[in-house]
Amino acid sequence: MSLKSDREKVQGQLTAHYNEMRNIHMRDLFMHDQNRGKKYTIHFPGLHIDYSKNIISDETLPLLFKFAQASDIDASIKAMFAGEKINITEDRAVLHTALRTTSNQNIKINNVNIVEKVHAELEKIEAFVCNVHNKTHRGWTNKPIDTFVNIGIGGSDLGPKMVVDALDKFRQCETRSFFISNIDYQAIDSLLKTINPETTLFIISSKSFNTIETLTNATTLKTWMQNKGCNDISKHFVAVSNNLDATVEFGIKPENVFELWDWVGGRFSLWSTIGLPIALATGFENFKKLLAGAHEVDEHFSQTPLEDNIPVVLALIDYWYSNYFEAETHAFIPYDESLKLFPDYLSQLLMESNGKSVNLDGHIIDYKTMPICWGSVGTNSQHSFFQLLHQGTHMVPVDFLVPLTKQGNKEHHALLLANCLAQSQALMQGENNTDANRYISGNKPSTTIIYSELTPETLGSLIAIYEHRTFVLGLLWQINSFDQWGVELGKKLAMAIYENMNGEKTTKDLDSSTQNLIELYKKSRLQ
Ligand code: F6P
Numbered sequence: 001m002s003l004k005s006d007r008e009k010v011q012g013q014l015t016a017h018y019n020e021m022r023n024i025h026m027r028d029l030f031m032h033d034q035n036r037g038k039k040y041t042i043h044f045p046g047l048h049i050d051y052s053k054n055i056i057s058d059e060t061l062p063l064l065f066k067f068a069q070a071s072d073i074d075a076s077i078k079a080m081f082a083g084e085k086i087n088i089t090e091d092r093a094v095l096h097t098a099l100r101t102t103s104n105q106n107i108k109i110n111n112v113n114i115v116e117k118v119h120a121e122l123e124k125i126e127a128f129v130c131n132v133h134n135k136t137h138r139g140w141t142n143k144p145i146d147t148f149v150n151i152g153i154g155g156s157d158l159g160p161k162m163v164v165d166a167l168d169k170f171r172q173c174e175t176r177s178f179f180i181s182n183i184d185y186q187a188i189d190s191l192l193k194t195i196n197p198e199t200t201l202f203i204i205s206s207k208s209f210n211t212i213e214t215l216t217n218a219t220t221l222k223t224w225m226q227n228k229g230c231n232d233i234s235k236h237f238v239a240v241s242n243n244l245d246a247t248v249e250f251g252i253k254p255e256n257v258f259e260l261w262d263w264v265g266g267r268f269s270l271w272s273t274i275g276l277p278i279a280l281a282t283g284f285e286n287f288k289k290l291l292a293g294a295h296e297v298d299e300h301f302s303q304t305p306l307e308d309n310i311p312v313v314l315a316l317i318d319y320w321y322s323n324y325f326e327a328e329t330h331a332f333i334p335y336d337e338s339l340k341l342f343p344d345y346l347s348q349l350l351m352e353s354n355g356k357s358v359n360l361d362g363h364i365i366d367y368k369t370m371p372i373c374w375g376s377v378g379t380n381s382q383h384s385f386f387q388l389l390h391q392g393t394h395m396v397p398v399d400f401l402v403p404l405t406k407q408g409n410k411e412h413h414a415l416l417l418a419n420c421l422a423q424s425q426a427l428m429q430g431e432n433n434t435d436a437n438r439y440i441s442g443n444k445p446s447t448t449i450i451y452s453e454l455t456p457e458t459l460g461s462l463i464a465i466y467e468h469r470t471f472v473l474g475l476l477w478q479i480n481s482f483d484q485w486g487v488e489l490g491k492k493l494a495m496a497i498y499e500n501m502n503g504e505k506t507t508k509d510l511d512s513s514t515q516n517l518i519e520l521y522k523k524s525r526l527q
Helices: 003-021 026-032 060-070 073-081 096-100 114-133 158-166 185-192 212-227 244-250 273-282 284-303 310-323 342-354 386-391 410-429 456-477 485-501 512-526
Strands: 041-044 047-050 147-151 176-180 200-205 237-241 257-259 329-334 372-374 398-403 446-451
Touching (some): 026 410, 041 310, 060 310, 114 273, 158 342, 158 456, 212 485, 237 273, 244 257, 310 329, 310 456, 329 342, 410 446
Parallel strands (some): 200 237
Antiparallel strands (some): 047 446
């Protein structure tokens, strides 16, 4: 039988199974199986993943695994690790896993061993970080660097920013860090009030070196430095990019350009030279530990049978909700102040990757793909939007993330953990009450990821699990998770509108709404 008809057959079985499961309450599943909590927990070094509070029975997962097999997941995983060009619309390999390989593997692209290149670039980062930390790298007035500013957006911002924030307690030195992404000048304005031009290093992070927000911000900051008297920009600006010519044109010395490659997608790039801010803030050794944690997950993902494979299990449960229960959103709630930026990071990872409506054969599809991802830190969110999770009309699967131990006040931590566990329990069991206003139905699904402690290794593992879960979801939906053509139109139109706004161009067939809004702007400039 062909894979297509295999998939259709299993989908039929899943529909029949869904019709049974939608009338079953998780409370009863727990009551009938005292071992459910343990049975549906997967352990990984530093991580415990409890997916027992999901609307699944002993029949659900075998059916979902059958679906994974019918979707040829195994072969696609192998293809990715082997460097096949699975990003078919851009004709590129997808090899963020090669960025964190520890062995001297030989992965060839165009006959060049990319692992050697990766390791060479890592050595360059190590040397640079060392020079900044030991004060060898100095500014134009010979003062040591005490501040760095990452200028980037999307994958060139969200990943490194999230990790630097998450690993704040691992900071190796007194260097302050800032991230500038928005083209809104307000961000630069407040930055300039706190930095010293003589001691600040700017990292222009842009794979394409063609992104309007990043280049505009970088140019503004370069001009600011020159106006402050900086007579050697090369001491203050370094770049991370795949577009070496453009970095040179900007005035960056080739030795201060850290290379990244077209086989690293922006939202999968924090392991590459895009991670330079991580190494600068937390030290190169911690950056390596982050890579090692991710590498362990790569080994697990590429070698573990589907049934015990963490990213596969989690993706299958996601698929179950989005395509059978028609869940339209998914919430990510870290009970960890260190992970407060994680929901934002995941939004790009999951939605830019899987917000697609065309399959790998180029056909428009008639089923749902990525739900909307959102979230915020617990316990704050309990006092804002959790009401909707408990009593609203939408089904919102939740990922809870919480550390088992945390440095600092033990009492606070115990209460934090208790609150996290209470929320997943309340969502699952609900509460009976004759007063309809106080009745809580329960049966709301969640997965709890408990990590022993947030270390560079556990964070690396956690991120890699989400990366691979993203990929597997794309395979289940038969879409390409590695392109993002949808964002191009807005970029193109923004430039055309900009030209209309400043009178460089007059587009005749502009829609009346956009036309009126442009006129409003033009009038405001005259006042
Ligand atoms: O516009 C989307 C995007 O291409 C993201 O995929 C990417 O992470 C971001 O822009 C930044 O791109 P670059 O690193 O090339 O500046």
